[in-house]
Structures are given as C-alpha cells and as structure tokens.
Amino acid sequence: MNEPLFLESVLKERIWGGTTLHDVFGYDLPSDKVGEYWAISAHPNGPSTIKNGQYKGMTLDQLWEKHRELFGGAKEEVFPLLTKVLDANDDLSVQVHPDDTYGLAHEGELGKTECWYIMDAKEGAEIVYGHHAKTKKELETMIREGKWDELLQRIKVKKGDFFFVPSGTIHAIGAGIMILETQQSSDTTYRLYDYNRKDDTGNLRELHIQQSVDVTTVPHVDATKEKEIETLENVEITTYAKTDFFNVFQWDIKGKAAFKATAPYTLVSVLEGEGTLSVESGNFPLIKGSNILLATDINNWSIDGSLQIIASTPGIKI
Incomplete structure (x- = not known):
C-alpha cells in the first residue's frame, strides 16, 4: 500500500455547538448546533471512513480489526486513540472521566485521559480545570450545597495554549473556544454540573453525581506538562x-x-x-x-x- 489514508469523519450535534467547524474548515454541517468533529476515530459511536486507496470505504475500526499489520501488529483490543475538533459556542457541562479500571468495570470501555490544544479563543474565554476541595467529603458537601463558584478552578485561555487532562480531572471547555482534542478512544463522560440547562424538549440533562465523586482525583493535581x-x-x-x-x-x-x-x-x-x-x-x-x-x-x-x-x-x- 504505502500511501497515507485520508479520513472522512462524523459530525456530532451538541446543545453547546455552533457553526465554526463550517466557517473554519468548510465541513458540511447538518445543523447550526454542531459541537464535535470526530476527526480520526475508530470508536463505534463515530468511526472515520477511509477516502482513498485500496481500503477506500472501510471504516477505521474495520481496518484495525482486519489489518493489524498496518498498525505494527498492535495487541490492544480497540484502536486506542481518538482525535476530535470541538466548537464550544456555549459552555460545555462540567464533567470528569474515569480511568481504565473504573471505565472497563462500570461502562465496558476504556477510561478517558485527554489533552487540549486551544486552536482559538475569544477574549476572556476560560476553561474549568480542577477543583478546590481537599477531601472527598468536602467535594461531596460542596456539590450537594451547589457551591460551584467555590469548588471549580477556572483558567483564562488563549490561542496556542495546551492542557493535559488526565482521567479524574474535573474540567469544562468554556464558550468561545475551539480545540483539537487528543484522547483515549472512549465515549464515557460523567456530567457533574450543567448550569441547570434544559435540552430541546425542556428537560434538565442527566447528571452523574455519584460516578463523578467516585472517579474525581482529590485533591486536584495540576498535570501541566513542559513543552x-x-x-x-x-x-x-x-x-x-x-x-x-x-x-x-x-x-x-x-x-x-x-x-x-x-x-x-x-x-x-x-x-x-x-x-x-x-x-x-x-x-x-x-x-x-x-x-x-x-x-x-x-x-x-x-x-x-x-x-x-x-x-x-x-x-x-x-
């Protein structure tokens, strides 16, 4: 073969999405609420399709399953990586992801460690990255009492910033930010807080308080890496x-x-x-x-x- 495989991928509508992925990349959006482009994915919830060469038309998960020689004979059960582009037209929910042990035991898939490259950010845009609780008990109390401003650590960001977000890190991408996310191939997210927003049918979105408490690293560990x-x-x-x-x-x-x-x-x-x-x-x-x-x-x-x-x-x- 010896040729690069170009990928066509899946767009995801999200309550917090917008049209930036069309404006910046020319992607053909199904609506004006598109939040994610699963750019390189073998995850069953959004696999990429190969656009060229002898494997044209195959999905990346099929290629992984049938032609492991193209991946150095890798032994992992699933393709381990997932690259996304995210357009946060509005604030994302405050969330946390499990590690592999918890994810496999409770969700049947890998946990999710991820990282963010800030492709663009409006003036004053910020992320949630970590928390101020010192113990699990304090974390639970602050959640129960809704002390979000005291609990959550917010950081202003700019274009070109990079953040490493290990499993167990409470986090959220704020409005006006576009990122490229590299992550483990997992779609498990525990939603801790969603600003009491309602979905298109008028219902509050599901929260996962107990799971969030179970998997959150306490106290928060700043995982910033030197480039x-x-x-x-x-x-x-x-x-x-x-x-x-x-x-x-x-x-x-x-x-x-x-x-x-x-x-x-x-x-x-x-x-x-x-x-x-x-x-x-x-x-x-x-x-x-x-x-x-x-x-x-x-x-x-x-x-x-x-x-x-x-x-x-x-x-x-x-």
Whole structure:
C-alpha cells in the first residue's frame, strides 16, 4: 500500500455547538448546533471512513480489526486513540472521566485521559480545570450545597495554549473556544454540573453525581506538562505530551521538511495552511482540515508547504 489514508469523519450535534467547524474548515454541517468533529476515530459511536486507496470505504475500526499489520501488529483490543475538533459556542457541562479500571468495570470501555490544544479563543474565554476541595467529603458537601463558584478552578485561555487532562480531572471547555482534542478512544463522560440547562424538549440533562465523586482525583493535581521545542530544517517541532496513552506534537512547517516514523503509526490533522505530503508511492495534497493516518508501512515522509499540524502517536505502557 504505502500511501497515507485520508479520513472522512462524523459530525456530532451538541446543545453547546455552533457553526465554526463550517466557517473554519468548510465541513458540511447538518445543523447550526454542531459541537464535535470526530476527526480520526475508530470508536463505534463515530468511526472515520477511509477516502482513498485500496481500503477506500472501510471504516477505521474495520481496518484495525482486519489489518493489524498496518498498525505494527498492535495487541490492544480497540484502536486506542481518538482525535476530535470541538466548537464550544456555549459552555460545555462540567464533567470528569474515569480511568481504565473504573471505565472497563462500570461502562465496558476504556477510561478517558485527554489533552487540549486551544486552536482559538475569544477574549476572556476560560476553561474549568480542577477543583478546590481537599477531601472527598468536602467535594461531596460542596456539590450537594451547589457551591460551584467555590469548588471549580477556572483558567483564562488563549490561542496556542495546551492542557493535559488526565482521567479524574474535573474540567469544562468554556464558550468561545475551539480545540483539537487528543484522547483515549472512549465515549464515557460523567456530567457533574450543567448550569441547570434544559435540552430541546425542556428537560434538565442527566447528571452523574455519584460516578463523578467516585472517579474525581482529590485533591486536584495540576498535570501541566513542559513543552519541548526542536528546530530542524524548515520545521519547528513542539512536543506537548509524552504519556502512557498518547504522544502529541505540533509541526510548524515552512518549506520542505523531512520526517521519520517514531511509532508504529501516526495520526495527522492539518489545522492551518496547505502543502504536499510525499511518500514513496507518490505525492498527496494537504489542505486545512485534512485528517490522515500514516500506517506502519510509511517509515519516511516529507511535507512541503506552509502548514500547522497536530500529530499524535500511541503511548507505550511499561
């Protein structure tokens, strides 16, 4: 094969969504309340479809199941990564995710550790990241008494910020923020607080208070990671995260830059610009909004153009 796999993916309507994913990337939205684009996904709730080559028409979960050789013979039961683009036109609910042990035991799927690259943020936009409770009992009391302003830790954000959000971290994306999220392949979310909002049918959205208390890390641990920057010929590579779950990089390319695989496969999302991806089998145009899988049989590639890319590879659990 030896060619990159371009992916067509699933858009998700959300109560807090908007139209930014069309405005920025030209994606064809089903409504004006689209909040998520599951850009690179093998999750059954929204698998990506391959657009080119001999596997055209297959979904990524089917490819993982039938052609594990394209992923270095990986042994995991499910494809471990999921890349999303989120448009928070309104505040997301305050939520928390379980770790693998709790998620597998209670939900039958992986837990969710994730990270956020802030693609854009309006002036004054903020996220919820962590809490101020010192004990589980204090956490439960503050939740029961609705002391959200005292409990929740809020942080103002700007374009280019990066946050590592391990399982057990109370968090929420605020209005006016667009992010690229790299996460474990899981759709388990425990909603702790939703500003008493009602859905389209006039009902309050379901909360998961006990599960949230069960899985929240107390006291909060700031998991911010120091980024590393390496300048090579025509590319600046920023390493944001090296974890058991995923490794996340930013490639700022100006000109022709050469790359060598550092993992069995690499996920690539083009956030800005355009250019050409070259591999042994040929040249492939890259445009803003492209999402690509570079499988095991692509050991070397080059990208020529002016682009900003977020790339990720699977983590290695020791």
